[in-house]
Amino acid sequence: MEKNRLTWKVGGKAGEGIMATGIIFSQSCSRGGLHVFDINEYPSLIKGGHNTIQVRVEDREIFSQVKNVNVLIALNKETILLHRDELAKGGGIIYDISEAIEKKEFREDIRLYPVPFNNIIKEIGAQAIMKNNLALGASIALIDYDFEILAGVIKDTFKRKGEKVISDNISAAKAGYDYIKKNFPDDFDYRLEKIGTPGKMLLTGNDAISMGAIKAGCKFYSAYPMTPASSLLHFMAAQERRFNIVVKHTEDEISAINMAIGAGFTGVRAMCGTSGGGFCLMSEGYGLAGMIEVPIVVVVAMRPGPSTGMPTWSEQGDFKFVLGASQGDFPRPVLVPGDNEECFYMTAEAFNIAEKYQTPVIILTDKYLAESHKTTEKFDAGRITIERGVYATPEALAASPGNTFFKRYKLTGNGISPRTIPGMKKGIYTATSDEHDEEGTITEEIEERIEMMQKRMKKLETLAKELNQPELAGPRDADVTIIAAGSTKGPIKEAMIELEKERVRTNYLQILYLNPFPAEKVASVIDSAKKTVVVENNFTGQLADIIREKTGRNVTRRILKYDGRPFYPEEIRDSIKEVAAHG
Amino acid sequence: MVKMPDINTIGKPNWCPGCGDFGILLALKGAVVELNIEPENIVIVSGIGCSGKVPHWIRTYGLHGIHGRVLPVAAATKLANHELTVFGVGGDGDGYGIGMCHFIHAMRRNIDMTYIVHNNMIYGLTTGQTSPTSEKGMRTKSTPSGVIEVPVNPIALAISSGATFVARSFAGDVKHLQKTIVAAVKHRGFSLVDVFQPCVSFNNINTYDWYKQRVYDLETVGHNPQDKMAAFVRSQEWGEKIPIGVFYKVVSPTYEDELPQIKEMPLVKQGIDKVDISKLMEDFV
Numbered sequence: 001m002e003k004n005r006l007t008w009k010v011g012g013k014a015g016e017g018i019m020a021t022g023i024i025f026s027q028s029c030s031r032g033g034l035h036v037f038d039i040n041e042y043p044s045l046i047k048g049g050h051n052t053i054q055v056r057v058e059d060r061e062i063f064s065q066v067k068n069v070n071v072l073i074a075l076n077k078e079t080i081l082l083h084r085d086e087l088a089k090g091g092g093i094i095y096d097i098s099e100a101i102e103k104k105e106f107r108e109d110i111r112l113y114p115v116p117f118n119n120i121i122k123e124i125g126a127q128a129i130m131k132n133n134l135a136l137g138a139s140i141a142l143i144d145y146d147f148e149i150l151a152g153v154i155k156d157t158f159k160r161k162g163e164k165v166i167s168d169n170i171s172a173a174k175a176g177y178d179y180i181k182k183n184f185p186d187d188f189d190y191r192l193e194k195i196g197t198p199g200k201m202l203l204t205g206n207d208a209i210s211m212g213a214i215k216a217g218c219k220f221y222s223a224y225p226m227t228p229a230s231s232l233l234h235f236m237a238a239q240e241r242r243f244n245i246v247v248k249h250t251e252d253e254i255s256a257i258n259m260a261i262g263a264g265f266t267g268v269r270a271m272c273g274t275s276g277g278g279f280c281l282m283s284e285g286y287g288l289a290g291m292i293e294v295p296i297v298v299v300v301a302m303r304p305g306p307s308t309g310m311p312t313w314s315e316q317g318d319f320k321f322v323l324g325a326s327q328g329d330f331p332r333p334v335l336v337p338g339d340n341e342e343c344f345y346m347t348a349e350a351f352n353i354a355e356k357y358q359t360p361v362i363i364l365t366d367k368y369l370a371e372s373h374k375t376t377e378k379f380d381a382g383r384i385t386i387e388r389g390v391y392a393t394p395e396a397l398a399a400s401p402g403n404t405f406f407k408r409y410k411l412t413g414n415g416i417s418p419r420t421i422p423g424m425k426k427g428i429y430t431a432t433s434d435e436h437d438e439e440g441t442i443t444e445e446i447e448e449r450i451e452m453m454q455k456r457m458k459k460l461e462t463l464a465k466e467l468n469q470p471e472l473a474g475p476r477d478a479d480v481t482i483i484a485a486g487s488t489k490g491p492i493k494e495a496m497i498e499l500e501k502e503r504v505r506t507n508y509l510q511i512l513y514l515n516p517f518p519a520e521k522v523a524s525v526i527d528s529a530k531k532t533v534v535v536e537n538n539f540t541g542q543l544a545d546i547i548r549e550k551t552g553r554n555v556t557r558r559i560l561k562y563d564g565r566p567f568y569p570e571e572i573r574d575s576i577k578e579v580a581a582h583g
Numbered sequence: 584m585v586k587m588p589d590i591n592t593i594g595k596p597n598w599c600p601g602c603g604d605f606g607i608l609l610a611l612k613g614a615v616v617e618l619n620i621e622p623e624n625i626v627i628v629s630g631i632g633c634s635g636k637v638p639h640w641i642r643t644y645g646l647h648g649i650h651g652r653v654l655p656v657a658a659a660t661k662l663a664n665h666e667l668t669v670f671g672v673g674g675d676g677d678g679y680g681i682g683m684c685h686f687i688h689a690m691r692r693n694i695d696m697t698y699i700v701h702n703n704m705i706y707g708l709t710t711g712q713t714s715p716t717s718e719k720g721m722r723t724k725s726t727p728s729g730v731i732e733v734p735v736n737p738i739a740l741a742i743s744s745g746a747t748f749v750a751r752s753f754a755g756d757v758k759h760l761q762k763t764i765v766a767a768v769k770h771r772g773f774s775l776v777d778v779f780q781p782c783v784s785f786n787n788i789n790t791y792d793w794y795k796q797r798v799y800d801l802e803t804v805g806h807n808p809q810d811k812m813a814a815f816v817r818s819q820e821w822g823e824k825i826p827i828g829v830f831y832k833v834v835s836p837t838y839e840d841e842l843p844q845i846k847e848m849p850l851v852k853q854g855i856d857k858v859d860i861s862k863l864m865e866d867f868v
Contacts, residue, residue: 031868201867211863217855220663239863244844244853246662251688255655258648262628262659265646266667267851270659288649378864386856404593405642421851422644422660422667425623430638430645433631441594441639 004034004059006190007066008139010132011083012075015047020157021073021132022053023373025139026202027153029057030375032146033196037490038373039065039566044227044311050078059195061375063339064490067570070190071143073135074099084110090189094138094180096131113142113184120175130172137173141180145192147173203376205369205487208340209299210235212347213271214243215384218297220263220270222248222256224278227311228367229301232273253278257285257298264294265431267421269351273299276318277308283325286360290330290456292431293409293417295354295361295389297347302366304564313564314367316486316537319546322362323515329453331460334362334514338489340376342512343369348384355389357416357459364514366537368566369487392418397426405429405439411451415458464516472525474507479580481529483522483555485511485543487566488535494569495576502573504580514546523551531556533579535572538562589642590615590622596640603754603780603791604633607701610752610760611670612641617765620668627670628657630677632708633782634701637672651682654689654698658838661694664851665839668768671698676706679715679735690773691745694838697767697774700737701754703782704789711785721788737777738818742811742831747772749814749831753779753798755791759827766829772837779827794825801828808832 008025012018019040026036037056043049056065068088074080074095084093084106092111095101096118103112115138117131126134133154140150151170158166203211210232213221221236223229233249240247246263250256256272263270274282279300289296300322304315322334333353337343347363354361392406396418400406408429410417417438420427434442435449443449472481474496482492489510496506509525511518526532526547532555534544541558548554559575561567590612598604615625625643629635631650638645644667648656657671671689678686678700689698705723706712712725716737720729741749748770752760760778767774779798781791806828807813814831839845 198868201864203867207867211860214863215858215860217858219850219853219855220659222659241843242863243858244850246842246844246850248659248662250655251684254652255685255688258652258655259659259662261648262646262656263663263850265656266626266660266663268663269855270663284649285652288652292646292648378868379860381860381864403588403591422626422664423623423851425621428623428642428644430627430647432639432645432647433649434647440645442636 001189001191003191003193004057004195006070006143006192007054007056007068008071009052009054009069009083010073010075010135011050011052011079012132014042014045014049014051016075017129017132018051018075019053021136022055024150024153024157025136026055026373028145028150029055029192030200030202031149031153031198032194034059034192035062036202036373036375037062037064039368040371042312050082052079052083057192063493064569066494067568071139073139075132075135092142092188094135094142111188113138113180115176115179120179121172124171124175126168126172130169133169134172134176137176138180141177142184142188143190143192146194147177149194201376201378202373203340204231204371204373205337205340205343205365206231206301206371207235208343208376209347209363211379212344213297214239214245215381216348216351217269217386218245218271218351219268220246220260222250222259222272223274224250224253224256226275226278228303228370229273229275229278229299231371232299253281254285257282257296260296261285261289261294264289264296265292269355271297271299273301275301275303276305276321279322279325287326287328287330288433289360290326290332291433293358293456294431295358297350297354297361297363299363299365301370302364304562310564312367314537314566315562315564316366317539317542317562318364319514319538319542322364323546330456331357331359331463332362332515333357333359333463334364336364336485336512336514337369338486338510340374341379344379345383346512352385352387353463356387357463358389358419359459364486366487390416390418392420392424392427397424400426402426405441407438408440409436409438409452409455411438411455414462415455416462460516467513467516469518469521470509470512472507472509475505476507478505478507479530480504480506480576481525481532482506482508482535482576483511483525483532483547484508484535485514488537491567491569491572492535495572498569498573499576502577504577506576511543517546517550519550522547523553526551526553526555531579533557533559533576535559535567537566585616585619585621587612587616592640592642594639596636598633598636599784601783602633603703603782604701606754606757606760607699607778607780608637608640610757610764611637611699613757613761614764614768615643617761618768624666625668625670626660627672628653628660629672630674630682632674632677634672634674634677651677651680652685653677653682654685657696658689658692658694661696662839662850664849665695665845666849669696671696673700675700675702675704675714675716679737683715687740687744690741690775692838693745693747693772693835695771695773697764697776699764699776699778701780702737702777703780703786705782705786707782707785718788736818737775738830739815741775742814742818746775747833747835748774748829750775750829751777751779751827753794753827754781755794759800763829770832772835797823797825798827799824801826801830
């Protein structure tokens with residue numbers, strides 16, 4: 001018997017409550033002190049189409065999904081056919097008894113658990129839509145987990161829908177639970193057992209970014225809905241009155257970024273969020289913020305392109321796009337968090353960088369990180385500092401002549417000029433998208449152009465000195481060194497654990513800032529590594545290209561994936577084993 | 584008291600001699616003085632085009648942004664600090680062409696701000712191409728055989744899109760324009776002031792004389808700006824006689840009025856050092 005180590009999956013048609021079922025299961029495990037990582041797959045439509053959510057549960061911290069599934073809940077036959085080959089040895093399928101399924105269609109070790117979904121629903125007087133919770137209850141019985149924890153999560157999930165909905169859903173889950181306990185008692189090899197009390201959060205990357213923004217004092221969030229960034233908008237909107245934030249669903253992404261700029265110019269911390277397509281529309285505004293030195297934070301949650309691409313799937317195909325977006329050169333800090341903790345702390349950091357360096361800052365994630373739930377320790381909010389950058393002092397304002405514009409773009413050694421905001425007497429200036437002099441007056445003079453370009457770009461050099469260099473995780477003398485950025489972090493960490501077991505020694509350099517790029521560190525790591533791989537979710541190996549551009553170094557192998565799915569640790573493990581063996 | 588020297592700039596406007604923009608700038612500055620608003624509490628947001636230069640020639644806070652995006656920037660400026668007086672300044676290409684989408688949505692939001700459109704019915708700074716308000720048949724560099732489309736009617740559009748103050752004036756009548764801008768600023772809500780602005784370099788049809796022969800003040804004919812249908816009827820007048828003045832005006836809650844988040848104080852004045860997220864984190868356990 002295997003205890004507290006399993007993967008549970010539910011599949012069915014979109015609109016059947018698949019995601020809700022999965023999140024209830026995830027939350028139930030998390031409240032029992034277990035560690036959870038879930039990953040969803042769904043097409044870009046609302047009703048019909050195939051949806052799944054896969055939840056991995058263990059008693060140690062886990063960082064990604066794995067391939068093998070132990071419990072499969074099939075709310076339709078398609079789910080059985082599509083996913084039966086994913087089942088681990090001795091895995092089981094819970095499905096509706098009316099599906100025409102024959103035992104001989106399956107591997108011998110696979111356990112089948114037909115449950116009369118429709119009859120039970122009728123018997124207990126519940127609604128057909130509650131079939132998912134019935135099946136969920138059945139799975140809880142199968143793995144012998146604590147039903148009361150599940151009931152508690154169902155209660156909290158449906159609390160806004162009233163007592164009747166809560167009690168009907170709990171009844172449905174209990175009926176499924178009882179059916180399995182009665183008809184298949186003690187029949188299954190994979191079990192879960194509560195090991196602690198509730199305490200950890202169950203969060204997505206977007207949840208963590210939203211929390212980080214709120215803690216950092218974000219007062220204005222503007223966005224146009226776009227998967228996989230939409231849940232940022234939903235989160236911020238749900239919290240706007242609790243934390244006094246103005247959240248604006250704008251007419252388009254152009255408006256979203258220009259609104260953030262207006263708010264940032266006026267002196268509040270402002271953020272906007274989108275995916276690659278929306279960021280195309282934001283690009284001109286992005287450059288405006290760079291030119292007029294207005295602090296804003298832009299979240300870009302990547303999905304596969306080009307164009308509409310695969311709207312609800314994952315990719316890291318926009319590394320180069322964000323680094324080069326908008327015309328001309330200006331400081332473009334790009335932060336690439338790889339897990340929930342980094343999403344939280346780096347969002348707060350992004351606001352500090354934006355205000356200290358008076359420039360737009362990008363937080364780059366992807367659908368995999370944005371939407372997957374992971375059990376997460378509560379954040380240490382005390383670690384967040386608020387650094388608002390340099391404002392003009394009252395003395396400096398008093399000393400300014402009063403018949404001219406304030407020198408808002410004063411040339412300084414580090415490129416950072418003291419700011420003023422509307423309302424500040426004698427701080428008056430006009431921010432202009434044209435090239436300008438220290439007072440913000442339009443200029444096309446050679447000297448002034450050169451000085452202003454140097455001033456703006458100087459800020460990036462100043463920032464580079466402030467940022468921590470990435471640390472190499474793992475043994476110094478590894479057989480293979482892995483370099484990656486963003487959401488690949490989880491699968492890489494899991495792959496490293498597996499590789500260690502197979503005596504392949506690896507270490508891992510996580511790039512947290514695409515710009516300013518930690519070129520020296522990366523170069524020295526590559527130089528001292530035996531073999532180096534870059535793992536990234538795109539076709540060309542954009543990160544490897546950036547490494548080559550910034551360091552002049554090539555890596556041994558680019559491990560790439562561009563099918564819309566994130567890496568599985570098994571895939572990384574196998575590729576690295578091959579590199580270790582053959583190079 | 585705010586006086587003209589308080590808002591004058593050392594630099595002088597570089598518009599073409601005789602440009603209608605001079606009249607608009609003069610009326611705007613006159614309105615600021617008349618309204619007695621401290622210049623540090625004013626933000627003028629402009630776009631791209633000849634009109635975009637306005638914030639460089641009046642000493643208030645200004646943001647001379649990108650083409651067509653005046654209104655989102657201006658709206659958020661007001662939402663971030665609603666104690667400021669916010670102006671949007673743009674041209675017909677900026678506001679009714681590339682920025683049309685924002686124009687309509689800004690009006691239905693009814694944020695308290697004043698939007699002044701320098702409507703010269705031509706693209707001036709790009710040396711004379713057709714604009715969304717160019718009359719059908721007008722020959723320009725981009726329409727050598729004449730414009731095929733009918734022009735946008737900003738007044739009718741504004742009345743139907745939720746603007747709560749809709750007016751038109753003429754750069755050749757600075758007194759009327761200043762009076763209109765003052766009324767627009769005093770109005771709580773989104774105010775449109777569409778201004779006939781002769782372009783002396785690239786529009787030789789809609790000239791000062793052309794307007795002078797046609798415009799008449801709605802005040803002189805007893806128009807009731809509370810009457811939305813009458814306003815629509817007046818908005819359709821074009822040709823021998825063209826009305827200027829306040830077409831439509833209605834009192835309606837502003838967007839800011841509906842936000843409890845800023846009831847006590849503007850966003851910009853709210854402290855951010857002590858945000859407590861402990862309960863928020865508990866919601867996710």
